Amino acid sequence: MSFKIKFEPAFFRNDADFERGVAFYLVEGKNQYKCEVKLMRRGNPESADAVIARDSKVFVADKLSETNKRQLDSLGVEWVELRSNGGFQRFEIVLDHLKIPHSKSPRKVDQKLGTTFKEIFK
Numbered sequence: 001m002s003f004k005i006k007f008e009p010a011f012f013r014n015d016a017d018f019e020r021g022v023a024f025y026l027v028e029g030k031n032q033y034k035c036e037v038k039l040m041r042r043g044n045p046e047s048a049d050a051v052i053a054r055d056s057k058v059f060v061a062d063k064l065s066e067t068n069k070r071q072l073d074s075l076g077v078e079w080v081e082l083r084s085n086g087g088f089q090r091f092e093i094v095l096d097h098l099k100i101p102h103s104k105s106p107r108k109v110d111q112k113l114g115t116t117f118k119e120i121f122k
Contacts, residue, residue: 026058028100033057051077058094 023037035058036051051059051072059072059079072079078094081087095102 023060026095026098026100028098031098033098035060038062051075057098060091 024035026033026035034054034056036054036056037060038050039062050056052075057078059077061068061079061081063083064072064079064081069079069081078097080090080094089105092102092105
């Protein structure tokens with residue numbers, strides 16, 4: 001069992017009266033969870049507003065303030081802060097919260113990434 005990530009080629013979804021861009025969807029069965037990705041610095045809280053405007057369920061960001069995290073938690077939005085120590089591993093927690101089946105991350109992911117990057121960039 002695994003999940004799918006669906007990238008929208010046009011990056012737009014039509015609703016009744018407006019269009020909003022969506023970075024990608026996590027798809028599991030009939031569920032499609034909108035996901036927003038922003039590479040932002042601390043002190044740029046407006047970037048988190050995209051999640052609200054697009055009614056996203058998941059927010060992946062480079063850096064989040066504590067205020068951003070509390071606001072996202074209060075809105076029921078799952079979040080991943082990539083720049084924090086082991087932050088990308090929080091994606092596994094997000095998948096658990098959304099009840100999306102997935103494989104566990106390898107224990108020595110840093111070593112595996114190094115090997116993978118060497119293969120990709122040779």
